[in-house]
Amino acid sequence: MNPQGFQIAYVSTYVPKKCGLATYTHHLREAVSRSKGDASDPVVAMCNTDELDAYKEPWQLPLLKQEREDYRLLADTLNRSSIDVVSLQHEFGIFGGEAGDYLLELLDRLKKPVVTTFHTVFEKPAEPYASVQAAIAQRSDHIHVMNRKAIGYLHDHFRIPLEKISFIPHGSPVPDRKERHLTRRHFGWEHRKVLFQFGLLGRSKGVESLLKALSGAVRAVPELLYVIAGQTHPEVKKHEGEAYREELTAMIAELGLQHHVKMIDRYVPEDELVSLISACDLYVTPYPGMQQITSGTLAYAAGLGRPILSTPYSYAKDLVQGREELLLPFGDTDAWSAKIIELFSFPEMLAECERWMADIGRSMQWPQVGAQYLGLLERVAARKEWSMADVV
Numbered sequence: 001m002n003p004q005g006f007q008i009a010y011v012s013t014y015v016p017k018k019c020g021l022a023t024y025t026h027h028l029r030e031a032v033s034r035s036k037g038d039a040s041d042p043v044v045a046m047c048n049t050d051e052l053d054a055y056k057e058p059w060q061l062p063l064l065k066q067e068r069e070d071y072r073l074l075a076d077t078l079n080r081s082s083i084d085v086v087s088l089q090h091e092f093g094i095f096g097g098e099a100g101d102y103l104l105e106l107l108d109r110l111k112k113p114v115v116t117t118f119h120t121v122f123e124k125p126a127e128p129y130a131s132v133q134a135a136i137a138q139r140s141d142h143i144h145v146m147n148r149k150a151i152g153y154l155h156d157h158f159r160i161p162l163e164k165i166s167f168i169p170h171g172s173p174v175p176d177r178k179e180r181h182l183t184r185r186h187f188g189w190e191h192r193k194v195l196f197q198f199g200l201l202g203r204s205k206g207v208e209s210l211l212k213a214l215s216g217a218v219r220a221v222p223e224l225l226y227v228i229a230g231q232t233h234p235e236v237k238k239h240e241g242e243a244y245r246e247e248l249t250a251m252i253a254e255l256g257l258q259h260h261v262k263m264i265d266r267y268v269p270e271d272e273l274v275s276l277i278s279a280c281d282l283y284v285t286p287y288p289g290m291q292q293i294t295s296g297t298l299a300y301a302a303g304l305g306r307p308i309l310s311t312p313y314s315y316a317k318d319l320v321q322g323r324e325e326l327l328l329p330f331g332d333t334d335a336w337s338a339k340i341i342e343l344f345s346f347p348e349m350l351a352e353c354e355r356w357m358a359d360i361g362r363s364m365q366w367p368q369v370g371a372q373y374l375g376l377l378e379r380v381a382a383r384k385e386w387s388m389a390d391v392v
Contacts, residue, residue, distance in 0.1 A: 005038075006036060006085075006381070007041060008032065008085055008087050009043075009083045009085075009112075010041065010042070010086075010089065011086060012025040012043070012045070012094070013047070013089075014026060014046075017047070017051065018267065020296050021094060021119060023270060023296070024089070024119075024171070024296060028171060030366070030370075031171060031366040032370045034367070035367070035370045040059060042083070043060055044074060045060055045061065046094045046095065048064070048065065048066075065094065065102070071096075071102050071103065071105035071106040075105075078110060079111045079112065084112070084113075085377045085381040086115070087117070088136075088140065089117050090103075090116050090117060090118050091119040092129060099128040103132075103136060104132070107140070113141045113142075113380050113383075113384035114139070114142075115140065115376065115377055116144065117143075117144040118145055118150065118154070119294055120293060121145060121147070122291065133158070134157075137158055142165075142166065143160060144167075144373070145165060146167070146168065146170040146294050146315075147294055149293070149317070150167075151165045168369060168372045168373055169364045170295075170369075171364065171366040171369035172299050172302065172304060172366065173300065173365070173366065174367070175278060175303075179275055179278055182275075183276065189225065193282075194280045195224065195309075196227045196229070196276060196279075196283055197210070197227070197229070197284050197286075198229045198273060200232070201228070201230055201231065201245060204287065205286070206285075206287050210226065210284060210286045211226070211248070211257065212333045213334075213340065214255075214261070215256070216334075216337035217340040218260050221341055221345065226262070226284075227262045227264065228261070228262070229263075229273070230264070245265065248263070249263075274304070277297070277300055277306060281306075281307070282306070282308070282344075283306045283309075284309050285297070285308070285310040285316060286330065287311050288311070288331070290311070290312065291314055292313045292315055293315055294315050302360050304361060305357055305358035305361045306354070306357060307326075307343070307353035307354050307357055309326055309339060309343070310326065
């Protein structure tokens with residue numbers, strides 16, 4: 001199938017909405033567009049009423065998540081269009097209804113082939129999410145996942161045939177060594193050993209555990225600097241204001257880490273985030289929860305060739321296969337402290353981790369991911385055409 005003229009409709013949240021799924025879909029669309037030489041593919045942007053005005057481009061189709069009838073109308077619109085395939089980016093919470101079941105109204109009427117990317121896959125799915133996800137999988141022509149472990153979960157729990165599921169990694173930017181040096185100079189990091197963590201701040205990120213590990217490590221590596229970037233999670237702020245951030249600030253003072261911890265308390269736009277990740281020496285995700293199936297920021301760190309240190313949650317385990325020494329138990333302060341000291345006391349060891357992550361990261365950069373994803377969409381659309389021809 002010739003990519004020229006091949007049209008894809010994306011269904012997802014979309015920029016300027018500030019969420020990881022919107023950013024992912026924006027970059028996926030851009031990468032696929034570059035690969036096929038056409039940037040006109042439409043986006044069905046899931047939104048609330050107060051967000052409608054953000055989507056005025058002719059290729060943007062806003063869909064109100066809580067309007068059930070709009071899902072049926074959208075299916076009719078897509079069926080009448082010249083779209084060849086629908087790329088459905090699925091995350092619980094972006095679609096209306098219980099566990100997002102309004103989406104089934106769209107899929108039940110849609111005649112176009114559908115490739116669904118599951119951004120969340122549970123190792124032990126519970127209701128009502130399990131039934132809804134099983135129904136979406138059944139109505140999709142193909143499933144795309146970004147964690148190899150998700151293939152087994154989907155097959156075991158929903159009996160989805162293995163040949164119906166494809167793994168393509170989460171995309172990441174291409175590294176820029178010049179940008180790394182400029183950012184380090186800008187922030188005064190030239191002579192620091194920088195650990196970096198990014199995300200909406202909340203009690204599920206393991207920050208306290210890493211602060212305790214840091215308090216021991218700085219005695220051996222006094223140049224250490226732990227940078228925690230990102231504003232407080234809106235739900236946390238709604239329930240307790242900035243109490244958690246204030247607790248962390250008090251803990252930093254109690255441990256005597258004022259010179260070793262920097263909190264960037266604001267929204268960090270993506271171009272700056274990429275620069276910050278590129279500039280760090282070690283990317284850390286000390287998360288306590290073990291079920292997280294994807295992590296956009298950890299994918300970015302890998303794609304940008306940065307060494308990582310993490311708890312062994314699902315996505316991290318899949319990413320660092322063969323280098324399990326980079327995975328440490330949550331809350332094991334001594335183990336984290338010892339590994340940080342080791343990596344920064346033996347530069348050749350950290351350099352080897354960097355080379356290894358760079359090798360992994362090359363396959364995760366957006367140009368490669370966009371080409372792979374386009375190939376998948378083309379194959380699924382072609383199979384649908386052939387099967388329809390057989391019916392006729």
